[in-house]
Amino acid sequence: MLELRDIHLEIDGKVILKRLNMKFEIGKRYTVLGNNGTGKSTVANMIMGMEDYRPQSGRIYLDGVDITDLDMSKRAQMGITIAFQENVRFDGIRVLEYLTLGGKIKKSLEEMKNALKLVGLGDEYLKRYVDGSLSGGERKRIELASIYMLDPKYVILDEPDSGIDMMSIETINKFIDALIKRKIAVITITHREEIAINSDYAYLLCAGIVLKEGDPVEISKYYKSMCDACDHPNEIHLVKEREMI
């Protein structure tokens, strides 16, 4: 289990996350839902262990081991990984090399083809470069395929639909299903309730606190009816509302 306990995180003196508690179990599908600027990507970056995203207080546990002070590389080696919202280009690196991280990951050609197929890309992409010759959507798919190749335990997908056309949300769901089948926990960061409703459990984030959590359908309904129209209420209001729940 991956557990965030009573996290408080500030960046440049600004409180981003406050009294945050979350739990993620292997083989389950989670959504962290919320409008832009509510701290969703901060949660993702903090779990991954990115510099500048270390909590000032609170702890992060992976299967009972405190990983709060471990760097990103160590966390990745322990089975946590992320598909960042923004896909970067890698000049001179072919998809085939990228999927195997230059041979570091030992996988067959067939497995690579399967990973590409899962995200709707053909074998011909193996020879393409992960550079500007691919569209943003194609690079996003390559990124997801590379995540699939890693055999992680916990996958964070930060806004996986960004850079992909609306039609491809089905592809994302199919991709997540494939991860779940392999007993991987998937934590999807999104502002779209149509992604959230397919999960097993949802957290609704607002102004850095968990406003609601639980049944994804209920959370999505609440999000759609309340958060869409909400003009980022101040934190005091939220904290009061949270305390009333």
Next chain:
Amino acid sequence: MRIAPDYSKEFEKIAEAYEKSGGKADNLLDKRIASIIISGDKVIGLNNVEGVEIEAGKQDLGVWAKIRILKGKKIAMPIHLCTGFLGKEGEQRINFEFIIEDGASVNFISHCSFPWSTKLTHKMTAIVKIGKNATMTYADAHFHSEEGGVTVISETHAIVDENGRYSNTFELTRTRVGKLVVKMDVDLKDGAIANLESKVRGKANDEINIKESLGLNGKNAHGIAKSTIVATDQTHARIINEAFGNAPYSKGHIECTEVTKGNQVDVATLPVLKVTNDLSELTHEASIGRINSKQLATLVAKGMSEEEATEFIIKGMLS
């Protein structure tokens, strides 16, 4: 190609050096492939094929060679140029003249290998004349010793006539550089196209000086000059990319990427754009600094160490 018996031992060593630099020595003996093999100040092998006329001879401290591709001839297999120096110390001067006649098409693969030299100065001057509607590509790869005692001074002056095409790539990425001075300039006539590209990796106290210059002198001439430098340790690098838009509808783009690793590198890039015709368009891109942090994070989040990720990214950039 037949190697004279006097040179058979020397050829073996040159072939070994050639393979170290990434070449395939078998190609040097293939009669279907035009080639020239230079060792120090001697031509130890030369092969012509139909449409190719290579003449060569000895000169003070080196070799001259005149390579002519006859009018309209499309040379199917790349011409191999193998230049080596087997001694530890010395100087080698090479003068090439390339004449690609109208409508001809040819690719060159050049390997300069000095793997055993600890104190060598290699001076190469090339005059390139590409005729109307002719095409020439020239891929030059260098392999030096790891002592850092090799100095390379390379100058290329090219003229590309109407609708001609010229591509020149220079690579020195697998070994120490030593000291490198590369100057490439190209004079592009009406409709001519040129692509100049350099990729160099410096380490220890290597010195890298590159100046690429595009003269867009003809209507609709197009050119790109691109340099990619990876500078580590105490590498000193100075890169100048120039483009001169002197004719209507000419377009030029210059680009320099310098990746630095370590706090003792000393690198600079200077883009120079000058337009003397208001219908010409010139652009440039330049970046200097450490590896992109987003690229690094993407790979580290997949389980690579920062060192592994850096190497992976650099390898891609220089490939």
